[in-house]
Amino acid sequence: xxxxxxxxxxxxxxxxxxxxxxxxxxxxxxxxxxxxxxxxxxxxxxxxxxxxxxxxxxxxxxxxxxxxxxxxxxxxxxxxxxxxxxxxxxxxxxxxxxxxxxxxxxxxxxxxxxxxxxxxxxxxxxxxxxxxxxxxxxxxxxxxxxxxxxxxxxxxxxxxxxxxxxxxxxxxxxxxxxxxxxxxxxxxxxxxxxxxxxxxxxxxxxxxxxxxxxxxxxxxxxxxxxxxxxxxxxxxxxxxxxxxxxxxxxxxxxxxxxxxxxxxxxxxxxxxxxxxxxxxxxxxxxxxxxxxxxxxxxxxxxxxxxxxxxxxxxxxxxxxxxxxxxxxxxxxxxxxxxxxxxxx
Amino acid sequence: xxxxxxxxxxxxxxxxxxxxxxxxxxxxxxxxxxxxxxxxxxxxxxxxxxxxxxxxxxxxxxxxxxxxxxxxxxxxxxxxxxxxxxxxxxxxxxxxxxxxxxxxxxxxxxxxxxxxxxxxxxxxxxxxxxxxxxxxxxxxxxxxxxxxxxxxxxxxxxxxxxxxxxxxxxxxxxxxxxxxxxxxxxxxxxxxxxxxxxxxxxxxxxxxxxxxxxxxxxxxxxxxxxxxxxxxxxxxxxxxxxxxxxxxxxxxxxxxxxxxxxxxxxxxxxxxxxxxxxxxxxxxxxxxxxxxxxxxxxxxxxxxxxxxxxxxxxxxxxxxxxxxxxxxxxxxxxxxxxxxxxxxxxxxxxxxxxxxxxxxxxxxxxxxxxxxxxxxxxxxxxxxx
Numbered sequence: 008x009x010x011x012x013x014x015x016x017x018x019x020x021x022x023x024x025x026x027x028x029x030x031x032x033x034x035x036x037x038x039x040x041x042x043x044x045x046x047x048x049x050x051x052x053x054x055x056x057x058x059x060x061x062x063x064x065x066x067x068x069x070x071x072x073x074x075x076x077x078x079x080x081x082x083x084x085x086x087x088x089x090x091x092x093x094x095x096x097x098x099x100x101x102x103x104x105x106x107x108x109x110x111x112x113x114x115x116x117x118x119x120x121x122x123x124x125x126x127x128x129x130x131x132x133x134x135x136x137x138x139x140x141x142x143x144x145x146x147x148x149x150x151x152x153x154x155x156x157x158x159x160x161x162x163x164x165x166x167x168x169x170x171x172x173x174x175x176x177x178x179x180x181x182x183x184x185x186x187x188x189x190x191x192x193x194x195x196x197x198x199x200x201x202x203x204x205x206x207x208x209x210x211x212x213x214x215x216x217x218x219x220x221x222x223x224x225x226x227x228x229x230x231x232x233x234x235x236x237x238x239x240x241x242x243x244x245x246x247x248x249x250x251x252x253x254x255x256x257x258x259x260x261x262x263x264x265x266x267x268x269x270x271x272x273x274x275x276x277x278x279x280x281x282x283x284x285x286x287x288x289x290x291x292x293x294x295x296x297x298x299x300x301x302x303x304x305x306x307x308x309x310x311x312x313x314x315x316x317x318x319x320x321x322x323x324x325x326x327x328x329x330x331x332x333x334x335x336x337x338x339x340x341x342x343x344x345x346x347x348x349x350x351x
Numbered sequence: 352x353x354x355x356x357x358x359x360x361x362x363x364x365x366x367x368x369x370x371x372x373x374x375x376x377x378x379x380x381x382x383x384x385x386x387x388x389x390x391x392x393x394x395x396x397x398x399x400x401x402x403x404x405x406x407x408x409x410x411x412x413x414x415x416x417x418x419x420x421x422x423x424x425x426x427x428x429x430x431x432x433x434x435x436x437x438x439x440x441x442x443x444x445x446x447x448x449x450x451x452x453x454x455x456x457x458x459x460x461x462x463x464x465x466x467x468x469x470x471x472x473x474x475x476x477x478x479x480x481x482x483x484x485x486x487x488x489x490x491x492x493x494x495x496x497x498x499x500x501x502x503x504x505x506x507x508x509x510x511x512x513x514x515x516x517x518x519x520x521x522x523x524x525x526x527x528x529x530x531x532x533x534x535x536x537x538x539x540x541x542x543x544x545x546x547x548x549x550x551x552x553x554x555x556x557x558x559x560x561x562x563x564x565x566x567x568x569x570x571x572x573x574x575x576x577x578x579x580x581x582x583x584x585x586x587x588x589x590x591x592x593x594x595x596x597x598x599x600x601x602x603x604x605x606x607x608x609x610x611x612x613x614x615x616x617x618x619x620x621x622x623x624x625x626x627x628x629x630x631x632x633x634x635x636x637x638x639x640x641x642x643x644x645x646x647x648x649x650x651x652x653x654x655x656x657x658x659x660x661x662x663x664x665x666x667x668x669x670x671x672x673x674x675x676x677x678x679x680x681x682x683x684x685x686x687x688x689x690x691x692x693x694x695x696x697x698x699x700x701x702x703x704x705x706x707x708x709x710x711x712x713x714x715x716x717x718x719x720x721x722x723x724x725x726x727x728x729x730x731x732x733x734x735x736x
Contacts, residue, residue, distance in 0.1 A: 034599070041625075042598035049591040137454055140426040145452070147428060149640030160624045235590040236613070237620045237641045241426070245456045246585045280591070287595040293551065293581040 015259035016271035022310035043165035051173035054276035057254025059224035066217035067197035067264025068124035072132030074244030085148030085239025110222020114215035139241035147240035159234025181269035198265025405682035410499035432715035436663025460484030479666035527562030542605030543577035547614035549584035589617035619645035661722035678735035
């Protein structure tokens, strides 16, 4: 309970719930079952795209290839089903393996060359997108299996089935960062690269694990998107970049690494989806949408800081101190509990 | 040492002098018209510009060396039929006609201009281009024209005084008006409608919105444009926006229309899955399989077809006439004047209904009657020696 009260995302969640109640009272349609479904479905997409970036941010790196991998996986699955008539399960599995391989390639190149992930993933992301467009000549595959469409658009009242995927991915990533040795290494390396190395942790392995996981999650997001449009388009992922950073950072993941919050990301995704939905429900002037969206996101970020400013999140604040990074790295090396505050 | 592809000009001196005179005219017209919108230009200024364009003499190229490039804004399904058109023209004319896609999914002007530069260096001598960004593309056009290389706008227009010799594209404003009129009629002439469209930064979006507003205004209040949702022409932006719109206004809306690809695909897919919004009649844009299947299943009302294949055919053919035969653009050609340019030729549009959809499924966007009519009228647009 005390951990929940200290969570950075708690004020964000509270602000969203209050805003939702106000909007629900003001506009009847906002609280309608279908509208809640729309918000949660969008949040499910955004949360998984955000997780794909979060695992890389956790290791102190970044990936500009999340969208490119998403596009390539989309095309691979579309091609396997549409052209080669693979069973849907085999096609999706192959796509997810491909996404993981793309991520692993990023990690290996970054680890071997010691180049910045920014540079490497800028190049590989562009290459992945190029392959997707080259293979298809920009023409989408249209034979998306009905099972994927049912998953992407299915719902039980206001609850989209996709949210189960997002919950699952959030729980798995959170658990992996907290309890798996490789997950703890990712955070330790992200928190203090030198201390982690001195403690015997492999930065290369952490990079490969983080980027490989990112590729897998980008693949999952790609499958989720395919069903909504009922087509596998190479344009998938071209506009994921901003959302991939916005979700984890608003959710409390540190841009500098060593600190990640998968639950915070999920909450942030709900916040962003609510903002996007509210702008349409309230029929905000098209020319004012961009400005309103920016201001609301800023307000959401500030809401996320309220708890910290009020001194409610002592331990979270503590993780920003250099000393705490060393402790985390040492704790990770010893397999101890030093990472508790950073993997939420 | 790096050389600009425009640096060396080995054409005969007489041709260069002729072009220089033409360019002086073009430059003069451009300077006199700079900063002035077409809508506000006087007839004489437009005439001066037209005369300057007509004075442009393309460099004649031996058939074996003719290389024509059709350049879209970036990889996009809309332009895919240009590739088929390039193949057909290569075979028909016996020259190189290439469909070259700038590697920029986001339609970056700098990538498009560097693609053009590379093609000039490779010896391409005629260009039909979808302009990504007016301010950056116009200097490139000017450099090409200065070398005697003909350039036309295809599928999207630069504004006068542009060096582009003409613009062959969909009349997006008229198309949006027509689409709205069909929707108005379909909903019984009264009720609320919503409009889904693309980037606000795209000049065509404003024209489309104007077209919709014109049609709505003509109903004298019987049809109301209840909401415009823009900036949603991408795979991830369109579905939630369409769903949010239906969630908030689905009960009141009687109709919905889109002038862009992804909102059309998203709306078709969502309406097919959510029968509670069946009363909302939707007209989409273009021919994605999702849209065509939804029309066939009577989940949506219809779609607007454009003529992207015909754009490639007409654009490539006219460029061939210019470089192979030395044809020039007539000053008194029967161009249409639209906001932005007075040298516009409409590539056509038409509505595909539920009844007619079967005959269009699986075929490239194409309006053969418009293409053949425009090609038959070539002599009205081009003066050939």
